[in-house]
Amino acid sequence: MSESNAPRQENDVAPERPETLDDEVVLDLALDTADGAMAPSVIPATSQGGQIPHAAGGSVFRQIVTGNAMVSVLSVVLAIVLGGILMAVTNPKVAETAGYFFARPGDMLTEVFRPYVALVQGSIFNWAGADTAAQLYPITETLTVSTPLILAGLGVALAFRAGLFNIGAQGQIIFGALFGAYVGFTWHLPFLVHLLLVIVAGFVGGAVWGGVVGLLKARTGAHEVIVTIMLNYIANFLLLFLLTTPAFQRKGSTNPISPFLDQSALFPELLGPQFRLHAGFLLAVLATVFVWWLLKRSTLGFEFRAVGANQSAARTAGINVPRAVILVMAIAGALAGLAGIAQVSGTEKYLSGGVAASIGFDAITVALLGRSTPWGTFFAGLLFGAFRAGGVAMQAETQTPIDIVLVIQSLIVLFIAAPPLVRAIFGLNPRKKKKATGGPGSGTMPSGKIESGAATA
């Protein structure tokens, strides 16, 4: 960062730009929207790779403090604090212990932090566990829960990169699970072949349901947001219907659930039968590598990104935009379909009406948090998986409803999407510093800026 920033410091002196609060944002936005000609991309220009020269530059330290990584960390902190306040306010025990706060402050603080302690114990490391297996169980649970989130999140993220908003991961997961489960319990094949076919079926199922969206978008101009929302409902009702038909319903059961998948169609357990962690997680890692390769190293991925950045320019450059739209939606759907496979072949082992749970919608927040980059999505999936796994433990342990996890997750994404908001809350906005130290528009006092940056940090 420092190398590319060095020449900018000299430039700092030159342009006298209007000093509004949103100065830097405006610059990014101009990049994002082609000077207000199109809707801003879901991936901020700042995270699409490459460096964006900001006149507001400064020292390496300032870059770190106000940079994207710092904003992400602060967003998480802020969301956790707000979530904590919400839990504390609604917890009668906190009010009780607050009555004698000055006599024994420990009581109230314990009450306030108890849910978060349970969350960590349920998602990362349980130090109260009897043996190593019990202590490590939470982290394996986190990885298990993360698997479908990562896969579906990748599907959403890939579509984002092509400028498409794929809310349809839910339906694509259902279709993937539907195809995969059918292959899994009707065909009886040897181990690896069967699993492979199940994965392919899930891939195809998701690709079909996603491809339909791409087809409609490319051929008729139908807005993908509406189409995907509608296809989610259609897929859900179709699943509910199929689960009442003899082809899918478990023999002798009145409940709408399918038979168990064959043992040969299941992902092998990675750490033995006492953990739920299955090889689907490796599939998620592979998928992440694949998406990274697709976006960064392949011609097709380049076309996707070009279409996402500016459709008209892509068309002018000779890219077949309709083909790219159909393909990206098909691949995005296929990735979400794999999430369905992770569910039926790994975690659940059968197909039910709730197979997709709310994974498809969580995937959107995962992709947004990961800024639509493959590895960003991977780690965002891990984080949200931890929240989910820990949330279950927290609900059991402290009776705090798991819905708080939704609040924290959405707050994180909201803050991360609006870096200036977070900087304003933490007093890190570059503009304020300038007003405090130098005159407006003068970038000639870098040393002063370092000090003020240090002071606030």
Next chain:
Amino acid sequence: MSTTTTQSGGGTPAGNAPARPGKTGATELVSWKAGIGLSLLAILGTVLFGFMSDSKSAGFGIAEAANEAASSVAALVTFILALLLSVGLGYMWFARRRSGRASGSASVPGWLPPSTVAAVVVLGLAALGVAKVSKITLPSAAIGWIASVILLGLAGYTVYLTQAKKATPRWVGGTFAAVFLIGFMVWIVAGGNGDEPSISLAGLIAGSVTLAVPLVFGSLSGVLCERVGVVNIAIEGQLLLGAFSAAVVATVTHNVYAGLVAAAVAGALVSLVLAVVSIKYLVNQIIVGVVLNVLISGLTSFLFSTLLTADPDGLNKPGRLPPVDIPFLSDIPIIGPILFHQSLVGYLMYIAVIVVYLGLFHTKWGLRVRAVGEHPQAADTVGINVNRTRFWNVLMGGAIAGIGGSFFTLVSVDAFSKDMSGGRGYIALAALIFGRWNPIGAFLAALLFGFADNLQSVITIIGSPVPSQFMAMLPYALTVFAVAGLVGRSRPPAASGIPYVKG
């Protein structure tokens, strides 16, 4: 108001934004989309209503009047008024058309045909009331075949026109939709259990209007926001927080009207976040919307699980807004119970639709709003404060959606429960697009969704040849068809989704 017709398909409702230059060239008009789409639907209709028809007949119950004397008087008065109105409008249409032919330019105003159709429909309904018909029984096979033939004929006509490189007139789509609907209704009812299955038509439609109330409010919120250039995906969150606050405030204050106000404030609060983050901090509006929905869902569920379940009597027992009959009007057979037997929220819905429509298309304020949504730079140049206009519109939209949310807790069910809006915010979004960003179009589309929703539950009761899941799927499949362009190309406001930065 006179333009609120029952036309569901092809025609553009009156007062839609003027035809736009640019993309809508002659090439688009001879697209094969309409021909192919209508043909497929006609074949589907023939198979279902014709070949798969039941030998039974379908009964449609009309109305059970609460007050016989008042009802017959009201029916007579309505009949006479509707007769005068339809004759007058019909003559006007005819005269305008003739003078238009003579001068060589079409001069029939857009609102005239749908108003005439509406007047005739009212006339027919009133006639049923005057004649004291209590039930219509239709032989399903005969009606099915007649409908099939008409559908095939219309589809063939469209294909012929397309081949001749002529534009398909609007009435074809409208008639097609109406005939398809009638054929479908007869077929589905005749397939019910019993020797002569029947449903109450008035009950069906009245229930549809009721179910459509939150959808209409939601889609109006969407219209206000999108017309000013802000995409509002957060309708779901606005409805949900509106429902939540209405329940809590009405319980705490023991006053349902306070709950109604609180719902509006809550909706506006969600909008405030949307406006600040997307207008001031320039975050992608769709992201903010989606995130807000998740946030509100989590927040209300959390508070419900902690506070509301701990003390349901003190926090979650709002009471109900009773239905109010409008004197005389509610006595009209069929129409009365459908339109004039609503709760306060229901009447507010009519007012909101009319006010938003008139405001957007017939006032200076509306012109400015639409200018900001279509071309913010131009609006700015003539001195309109773009971001302030957007801010207030988004806030207003949120308040309207919030009132719609109060429907859940003050009218429909008298307690809040987790995620009780159940995705209706997204349906409202679809209604808005289906209705082409026009308040009246959105209103009609919402009614259609309400109708499909209610039909599904009615059909499930009498039993049907179609599995209930497919009936539930219907509105969503319909929307996909609609946005895929069967109903005609819809175009959002040009600047929708794009933040405006001065300079």
